[in-house]
Amino acid sequence: MVMVLEQVVPFGRSMDEYIKIFNLTDTDLNKKIIGIGDGPASFNAEMTSQGKSVVSVDPLYQFSGDEILQRFNQVVDNIINQVKATPNDWVWRYHKSPDDLRSNRVKVIQKFIADYEVGKKNNRYQVGELPKLAYPNQVFDLALCSHFLFLYSDHFTYNFHLNSIEEMLRIAKEIRIFPLITLMLKPSPHLDAIVKHYTAKGYNVEIEKVEYELQIGGNQMLKIAS
Numbered sequence: 001m002v003m004v005l006e007q008v009v010p011f012g013r014s015m016d017e018y019i020k021i022f023n024l025t026d027t028d029l030n031k032k033i034i035g036i037g038d039g040p041a042s043f044n045a046e047m048t049s050q051g052k053s054v055v056s057v058d059p060l061y062q063f064s065g066d067e068i069l070q071r072f073n074q075v076v077d078n079i080i081n082q083v084k085a086t087p088n089d090w091v092w093r094y095h096k097s098p099d100d101l102r103s104n105r106v107k108v109i110q111k112f113i114a115d116y117e118v119g120k121k122n123n124r125y126q127v128g129e130l131p132k133l134a135y136p137n138q139v140f141d142l143a144l145c146s147h148f149l150f151l152y153s154d155h156f157t158y159n160f161h162l163n164s165i166e167e168m169l170r171i172a173k174e175i176r177i178f179p180l181i182t183l184m185l186k187p188s189p190h191l192d193a194i195v196k197h198y199t200a201k202g203y204n205v206e207i208e209k210v211e212y213e214l215q216i217g218g219n220q221m222l223k224i225a226s
Contacts, residue, residue, distance in 0.1 A: 010060060011039065013042075014042050018041070020094070022176045023208055023211075034054070034171065041056070041114075044056045045114065048115070058129070062127045070165045072109050080102045084098045087119060090216060093213065094214065095214060131164040138173060141172065142174050143175040145168065150181070150190065152221075154184070174226070175220045175224050178221040189220070204225045
């Protein structure tokens with residue numbers, strides 16, 4: 001598995017963001033959850049501190065906490081400056097401003113780093129990436145994928161999305177993916193075909209509006225359950 005840290009933007013999200021991104025109920029939070037592509041999110045750390053069960057998988061976890069934090073510090077100001085330069089692309093309801101977004105991302109990565117080495121020893125942070133994951137069939141209740149599938153539709157083909165979702169459904173009884181727009185704020189060109197494919201296969205497929213919106217128009221989640 002080849003990954004160049006210089007090409008990664010290690011931004012993570014908090015437990016509260018995950019709850020709003022994925023419409024997670026108290027019942028959901030008590031399920032056995034896998035977060036796919038979690039990056040330096042504090043979701044795992046915060047959930048674990050409440051006695052809940054989360055495994056996070058990401059190729060980023062081949063690196064040390066110091067390396068991940070160093071990379072974050074290298075890119076954060078550039079990212080926030082890009083956000084400031086595109087004021088019409090963002091919704092300042094959850095995060096109140098670009099500077100508030102920066103502050104929140106710093107808090108998240110600090111919680112992640114504080115938990116990371118212990119979490120790795122406890123197998124809560126595992127190296128892996130779609131479209132192949134090294135887990136048995138249906139071992140998780142819920143698989144969550146934040147800010148990867150659909151968002152990077154210009155980088156990954158329809159077949160990559162199809163194979164990745166198939167793999168998520170293999171290991172989990174239900175999957176949820178957010179957002180459903182691309183980096184260019186357009187609806188993913190893969191979404192309609194994915195919905196039709198899994199509806200035809202007899203899955204329960206829903207597109208749900210969520211409370212969270214940062215990218216303008218990015219306030220929908222895909223839910224597929226067997």
